[in-house]
Amino acid sequence: MNIQEKYVISGAGTGIGRAIAQKLSSADHICVLLGRNENNLNDTLSLLKPNNKHQIIVADIRDKANLQLAVNQSNLVAVNGLIANSGIGGENYWGDNDRWDDIVNTNLTGTYNFVNTFLPKLQKADAKKHILITSSILARLGVSNYSAYCASKAGLLGLMRSWAVQFAPEKILVNAICPGWVDTDMAQQGLQGIADNIGITKSEFYDIAMQSVPLKRMSRPDEIANLIGYLISQESITGQCIDINGGAIMNSIASGAYELALKYSKVRKAFGKEIAQHQAIQFKLADMATRIEAARLLCLKAAWEKDNGLNYDLSSSMAKVFASETAMWVTVEAVQIHGGYGFVKEYHVERLMRDA
Structure with missing residues (x-):
């Protein structure tokens, strides 16, 4: 029999927050739904497994x-x-209508406020104690004109790591998740906004966006909720950021490092010619490209098996471990191709290696 636990979920009125509430209520947990829009919170409440202990907090x-x-x-x-x-x-x-304050105050400062306000309630729990933070793939990757969003989501990872150390003596586990594209209203609005800015249709930009996602699709809110369900069930993982983005971050890191190394090899000269013309560098670049392509194909195979109703436990596990190892291996090779410059912050490969 499951022990009935109580979880406070901010942003529970729509999207990922609503899916998390549905997941936790289906496991007989009590959900406290927090948000600014009372109507949205009541809509979420109506979808939960009946329990007269669920409640909403409008704040x-x-x-x-x-x-x-x-x-x-x-x-x-x-x-x-x-x-x-x-x-x-x-x-x-930047300017009179800059949204920086609104975005940072909601995403970063708001999270700080939320956790610290409810912390005394968490400290009184007898059983497992968790703090989970929804960050984003854009905590690791840059997007033009998304400076406030990228900065706020990256800040959440620093906040998570600090809290993980601070609260460890109290047996409070603190982790974050970094979703990529998730099929929510906010994501659809983002797709439309970017498409409008570059003068193409939302459908056309969707195809472009999915090119960097090995599984070639958005994640679903319920898939994010499943990850949250796992993280609250365990008692040993803390201080970690879990990527859930269809394989995008690992291949993005590897591909980015490869592209930087390839570009650098065409301008750096040694012994009177570009280092790209030296066979040793060519071998490295060829091996990097091969592993990146292999990682993509493993992800696509797992996606194909899932789409066709086949068991994809093995293929998805293989894709996950190989893509992760590829990201690390490729970034190390990229740093070696850059030589001493690979460890200098002015060259982005050092950041990619740290991320991997």
């Missing part, structure tokens, strides 16, 4: 006083987990 995580007042009125005593999922996206531009 703005950007406002510490408002958040504390809502908590005080909630009559919560103890909770087993805080799932910091609230977030907004979109572009920002």
Whole structure:
């Protein structure tokens, strides 16, 4: 019999937050749904497995006083987990209408406020205690005109690692997830916005975006929720960021390192000619390209088996481990091709190797 646990989920009114609530309620856990829009929260509540202990809290995580007042009125005593999922996206531009403050205050400062406000309730729990943070693949990758979003999501990873150390003596596990493209309203709006800016249709940009995703599709909110379900079930992982993006980050890291190494090899000269003309460098570049392609094909095979209703446990595991190892191996080779410059921050390969 499952032990009934209680989880507070911010941003629970739509998308990933709603899917997380549905996942946890299906496992007989109690969900406390937090957000700014009461109608959205009630819509989520109506989808949960019936339990008269579920509740909603209408509060703005950007406002510490408002958040504390809502908590005080909630009559919560103890909770087993805080799932910091609230977030907004979109572009920002310097100027009078810059959205920097709104995005950073929601995604980063809001998460800080949310966790610290509910922390005393978490510390009173007798059983497992978890803090889970929804970051993004863009914490690791840059996108033009998304400076506030990328910075805020990267900041969440620093926050997670700090808290993991700080709260470890209290047996509170702190982890983050980094989703890629997830089929939510926010993602669809992002697709449309980028497509409009570059003058193509949303469908055309979707095809472009999926080129960097080995599985060639967006993740579903319920798939993200399944990962959250696993993380709250375990008692040993802490201080980690889990990527869930169809293989995009590993192949993006490897491909990025390869492209930088290839470009550098065509401008750096040794013994009177470009190093790309030296056989030793050619061997390295060829091996890098081969492993990257093999990682992509393994991911595609796992996706094909899933789409055709076949068991993909083995193929997906093989794809995961090979893509991860490829990212590390390729970035090391890229650093070696750069020589001493590969360890200098002015050359991006050192960052890619650290990410891998």
